[in-house]
Amino acid sequence: MLLRVNDVYKTFPGPVAALDGVSLDVHSGEHVSIVGESGCGKTTLARVIMGLVDPDEGSVIFNGHPLLTAHSRRGDFSRQVRMVFQDPFSSLDPRYSVRAILKEALRREPKMTPGEDFLRMRKVLDLVRMPADILTRYPHEFSGGERQRIAIARALMTSPKLLILDEAVSSLDVLVQQEILAMLEELQQRMPVTYFFISHNLRVVRRLSRKVAVMYQGRIVEYADRDTLFNAPSHPYTQVLLKAAFNYEVSP
Ligand SMILES: Nc1ncnc2c1ncn2[C@@H]1O[C@H](COP(=O)(O)OP(=O)(O)O)[C@@H](O)[C@H]1O
Numbered sequence: 216m217l218l219r220v221n222d223v224y225k226t227f228p229g230p231v232a233a234l235d236g237v238s239l240d241v242h243s244g245e246h247v248s249i250v251g252e253s254g255c256g257k258t259t260l261a262r263v264i265m266g267l268v269d270p271d272e273g274s275v276i277f278n279g280h281p282l283l284t285a286h287s288r289r290g291d292f293s294r295q296v297r298m299v300f301q302d303p304f305s306s307l308d309p310r311y312s313v314r315a316i317l318k319e320a321l322r323r324e325p326k327m328t329p330g331e332d333f334l335r336m337r338k339v340l341d342l343v344r345m346p347a348d349i350l351t352r353y354p355h356e357f358s359g360g361e362r363q364r365i366a367i368a369r370a371l372m373t374s375p376k377l378l379i380l381d382e383a384v385s386s387l388d389v390l391v392q393q394e395i396l397a398m399l400e401e402l403q404q405r406m407p408v409t410y411f412f413i414s415h416n417l418r419v420v421r422r423l424s425r426k427v428a429v430m431y432q433g434r435i436v437e438y439a440d441r442d443t444l445f446n447a448p449s450h451p452y453t454q455v456l457l458k459a460a461f462n463y464e465v466s467p
């Protein structure tokens with residue numbers, strides 16, 4: 216078991232709990248998607264897993280180690296679990312070159328020689344299909360899709376076991392979205408990383424993940440193999456989501 220989320224609750228001031236008893240197991244290599252409408256708690260779940268938010272109740276176990284508080288999630292954990300956020304324009308510091316951005320990710324890694332650094336950077340840029348000569352360039356020189364590739368490259372610098380992608384393609388044009396998804400699909404074959412892919416878009420989710428969890432108002436209402444979920448959804452809310460996605464597809 217790579218990740219176990221165990222009966223997690225999190226309440227913010229407001230009428231509904233952000234997380235209302237969420238449990239979820241992710242096995243290594245089993246790419247999982249979380250899908251659900253805006254506000255259902257997806258990002259809060261990601262932030263709890265990342266240790267950016269402490270749950271009110273419940274626990275997260277990563278690779279056999281319980282992660283009880285945000286404070287304890289340092290060191291090895293932060294190398295093994297990496298996150299890519301939605302907005303490619305705010306996630307890369309404009310003052311730093313691509314080289315500096317990628318190098319920053321190695322801050323807590325055992326010391327490498329400059330040659331080793333460079334090889335690692337070339338490798339991750341190749342994984343996201345960007346040329347190595349961009350290392351001297353700056354974020355403002357790139358499109359949103361290219362920036363998102365750089366953000367993914369940065370996340371891969373520490374060879375994480377789990378990569379959380381929170382609406383990572385949602386702000387991109389459909390065509391660019393398709394390119395990034397194709398790149399992520401290819402990456403699955405080239406690197407032993409497990410995706411935890413968060414999206415409000417069922418069609419995006421269908422492409423990338425074997426298992427899909429449907430979230431609604433802070434709960435996981437259905438967690439099933441992709442084919443089961445898309446062909447024979449058991450929860451009424453999943454059926455509503457599928458219908459909405461289908462209608463969207465047929466009417467331009
Ligand atoms: N830091 C916060 N303070 C107050 N309320 C929050 C905070 N983060 C999330 N929420 C609330 O928790 C709920 C779930 O939000 P979120 O996890 O961002 O959902 P999603 O990512 O699915 O859109 C929403 O009602 C949101 O307003």
Ligand SMILES: [Mg+2]
Pocket residue numbers: 257258259381382
């Ligand atoms: Mg969100």
